[in-house]
Amino acid sequence: MATPRPRCGYDSAAVLLRRFVASRTAPTALGVPLPEALDESVLLRAVAAGNAAAFTTAYHRYAVRLRLAAWRMSRRGDWLDDLANETWRRAFEARTAYDPARPFLVWLIGILRNVFREQCRNAGVVGGGAERDDPGSAGRSDPLDPARIAAEAEMLAALNECVAGLSPADQDLVRWRFFEGQALRAVAQRMGVAEATLREVRLPAVCGRLRACLKVRGIALDDFFAAHGGDELQYLLGERD
Amino acid sequence: MQPSDPLHPWLSELGCARASGAFANERTRPVEKDLPWNPASSRGTAGIGLRLVRRAVPVAAAAALALAVLIPGRMFQREDAAVPGTDSALTPLQAAGVNLDHRGADCNADGVVNGLDIDCFLRQHAASGGASALQTETFTRRLLGT
Numbered sequence: 001m002a003t004p005r006p007r008c009g010y011d012s013a014a015v016l017l018r019r020f021v022a023s024r025t026a027p028t029a030l031g032v033p034l035p036e037a038l039d040e041s042v043l044l045r046a047v048a049a050g051n052a053a054a055f056t057t058a059y060h061r062y063a064v065r066l067r068l069a070a071w072r073m074s075r076r077g078d079w080l081d082d083l084a085n086e087t088w089r090r091a092f093e094a095r096t097a098y099d100p101a102r103p104f105l106v107w108l109i110g111i112l113r114n115v116f117r118e119q120c121r122n123a124g125v126v127g128g129g130a131e132r133d134d135p136g137s138a139g140r141s142d143p144l145d146p147a148r149i150a151a152e153a154e155m156l157a158a159l160n161e162c163v164a165g166l167s168p169a170d171q172d173l174v175r176w177r178f179f180e181g182q183a184l185r186a187v188a189q190r191m192g193v194a195e196a197t198l199r200e201v202r203l204p205a206v207c208g209r210l211r212a213c214l215k216v217r218g219i220a221l222d223d224f225f226a227a228h229g230g231d232e233l234q235y236l237l238g239e240r241d
Numbered sequence: 242m243q244p245s246d247p248l249h250p251w252l253s254e255l256g257c258a259r260a261s262g263a264f265a266n267e268r269t270r271p272v273e274k275d276l277p278w279n280p281a282s283s284r285g286t287a288g289i290g291l292r293l294v295r296r297a298v299p300v301a302a303a304a305a306l307a308l309a310v311l312i313p314g315r316m317f318q319r320e321d322a323a324v325p326g327t328d329s330a331l332t333p334l335q336a337a338g339v340n341l342d343h344r345g346a347d348c349n350a351d352g353v354v355n356g357l358d359i360d361c362f363l364r365q366h367a368a369s370g371g372a373s374a375l376q377t378e379t380f381t382r383r384l385l386g387t
Contacts, residue, residue: 056273059276059277064263067262067264067265070263071258071261071263072258075257075261076261077260077261077262080263081262084277086277088276088278092277093278156254156255156258156263160255163255175256178249178252178253179252179253179255179259179260180256181256207248207249210248210252221247
């Protein structure tokens, strides 16, 4: 009877390789964040299974978008940390109740909405900042609708990345004109161009690049713009000028 | 008014969000212990620290006030305290060797050693016609009653 050959060489390497791959992809219980490139559906299933490491990875992926959602909801910079941290804390405790078939951000924002309402009650704030003049509030049936706010947060996060991808001169233009709210004339002077050139050439070109960038990221601008009241837009822009 | 790009208000909104700190932790990823659900997170620690500080500050202030009031009192008591090995009723002047009951100190012989005796000594000292070292020594001895 032939004795079995000892497992060595190729088999051992395969085992080691499998272990390595598993350690890089499978949910671990060590609290170590999983790889950033992990597929979203796999990650969210691991979150729903209660895996702490998967939740940590999800936290890193969604932290900015949740803060943007908290901003859209409250428009209070001094509340962002409390709202976001409390939302993440509750979400961690309730992670096994998450349905991976649902968008994770919408689920988070559902928790955020409860945290926000409690914060408003504790602070004695009526309405919680929902009745506001901002470019997404017009025409909403529920200003705190998680799906809607999630979409806006996604759009703002993508828009931020797109702005960061502009040339330095275009970034200056966006910063001066929109982030700092400077008048067209002042921006034109700083850039050394005619105001008409800025208004009719440079700005449309920058917006065109941003639209293209958003489109690549799967952001459908029409979904947002359709919900906006034209009067409000005119008001906002008129206020700037 | 020229129709504006509907992207503009969103860019303004993005500027507001950035200014409000919505992107605050975009570049600084928290480590494991700083995660919001971690009890040992820095936020929690900071909260605990703040609570401790809020409770400790009044206590520390009260303690400092008590020390400021009590320590000087105890210092005076210490100055007035009895010298070890002597009568507990001994005053500092007595402890310094000044014998107030010494008859030689009662210069004016009124039965009481007080400031008038000093005037008496001064007069006698002036009448002695000078202030040699010997006279001064004599005056001192008489004043101290030694």
